[in-house]
Amino acid sequence: MNWDRVKEKLEILADAAKYDVSCSSSGSKRKNPDKMLGDSSGMGICHTYTEDGRCVSLLKILLTNHCIYDCLYCVSRKSNDIKRAAFTVDEVIDLTIGFYRRNYIEGLFLSSGIFKNADYTMERLVRIAKKLREEHRFNGYIHLKTIPGASNELMRQAGAYADRLSVNMELPTVSGLKLLAPEKDHKEMIKPMESIKNDIIQFRSERKLIKSTPKFAPAGQSSQLIIGATNESDLEVIQTSTSLYKNFNLKRVYYSGYVPVLAHQNLPQLGTPVPLVRENRLYQTDWLMRFYQFDASEIVNEKHPNLDLEIDPKLSWALRNREFFPVDIQTADLHAILRIPGVGVKSAKKIIAARRFGRLDMKTLKKFGIAINRAKYFMVAGKNKPLVEWESDNLRRLILQHSSSKYRGNFSNQLSLFS
Known part of the structure; x- marks a missing residue:
């Protein structure tokens, strides 16, 4: 050969x-x-x-x-x-x-x-x-x-x-x-x-x-x-x-x-x-x-034919359906918990299992791997009070602003390693 x-x-x-x-x-x-x-x-x-x-x-x-x-x-x-x-x-x-x-x-x-x-x-x-x-x-x-x-x-x-x-x-x-x-x-x-x-x-x-x-x-x-x-x-x-x-x-x-x-x-x-x-x-x-029990028509439809490139599709759906929130993690079923932005499948199952032993607060949820900086605006947990009175556009800007500053902070931390 x-x-x-x-x-x-x-x-x-x-x-x-x-x-x-x-x-x-x-x-x-x-x-x-x-x-x-x-x-x-x-x-x-x-x-x-x-x-x-x-x-x-x-x-x-x-x-x-x-x-x-x-x-x-x-x-x-x-x-x-x-x-x-x-x-x-x-x-x-x-x-x-x-x-x-x-x-x-x-x-x-x-x-x-x-x-x-x-x-x-x-x-x-x-x-x-x-x-x-x-x-x-x-x-x-x-x-x-x-x-x-x-x-x-x-x-x-x-x-x-x-x-x-x-x-x-x-x-x-x-x-x-x-x-x-x-x-x-x-x-x-x-x-x-x-x-x-x-x-x-x-x-x-x-x-x-x-x-x-x-x-x-x-x-x-x-x-x-x-x-x-x-x-x-x-x-x-x-x-x-x-x-x-x-x-x-x-x-x-x-x-x-x-x-x-x-x-x-x-x-x-x-x-x-x-x-x-x-x-x-x-x-x-x-x-x-x-894996999250969403129907395709909930995410994209004739009114929203294209996905938002700035935010993930679950967050986009949540901002368009504010009447669904806030979700009380102490009483909500798995279907509802899976709809909270920042909550994954494993984290949702951990919530269902752990709440049988007592009330869950934000500190505990953070240990479950939940993205608290997004999830906190859409759920009731412990003393957390979501901003239900905020308009979706204002809430979107707040989340994007926080995500952007977090990225800059992580980038600065990475640069500091080489200083």
Whole structure:
């Protein structure tokens, strides 16, 4: 094997893979029997995190950046004048095993441009996962990015060897996809999600009856939406992600802010990337829906189609719904406590458990990890009296002013360390 050439390919295809952010390994509990190679439940040091917060390192690459499509938002599009490369099946396997043995990685995240056709590309992705599992006894985490248009049989084989499968929706709206990727069909991108969902349900049902039934994509499936390549509102983005969660039982929907790399009349101007804070607000909204019992329409709706970039979505909702507050933490249920800005899920459960033993004051709540400087304006606790008579705009300015001064104070403290 020509390692100089492999290294060159790695530089090209690892760089191309950075635009795909849907590489979480959360949900996998693959054990390691019979001294197999690798263990997806072990500790790692890199860029992705499991559901319980452990850090897991993944080799994240494309099989190839050759592509038959010419999507305007994609750096690997057919018309783009870039260096092209493609790994062989054995090169990907050797890299994965070699990096694992050196303790660089815990698993593999493998995606690909589409060359020749969907089945041709998908067959190679499946062959890599199969050889890793069966020939090299690799038991670490594997995430395969599936190719829309590939056969159901290949999808089923992929799920037999991978911990997680994902299908990128790419753009949040059908109209956006037609504008920037007219060669692609929105329905064709939905089909594999439906197939994967059905197979996951079927295999889980069979495992309840026959324990020897093999696992199928035990970490579920995920998807990714590119934000800001078209002028969709946050409402449209959240409506799409909500539909994906509901219809296909997705584990995660990831959001990737578009970075303008092509001058074109249908694209944002060069030098105008999507603010990172917009990505952050979308993830916070996603979190509120999944863990804080919020409905999507409470956060974004026709009256408020875009998220506030200055404040987080829970605080934004609280300022728009002052009649809900103040919440008495001594008597309120979990649903109401979760709505208090600055109170997390763990903190809310601690409140429910601790108040059985006596009244809670602000000093105790601070020990629970609550952001008191926000929460105090929306709850009754001990002698705390929230500013119920203040207008929402004035309260917003007060919280923003305090947050800004706190940031300046932290920055000054950091600078003092180097004085």
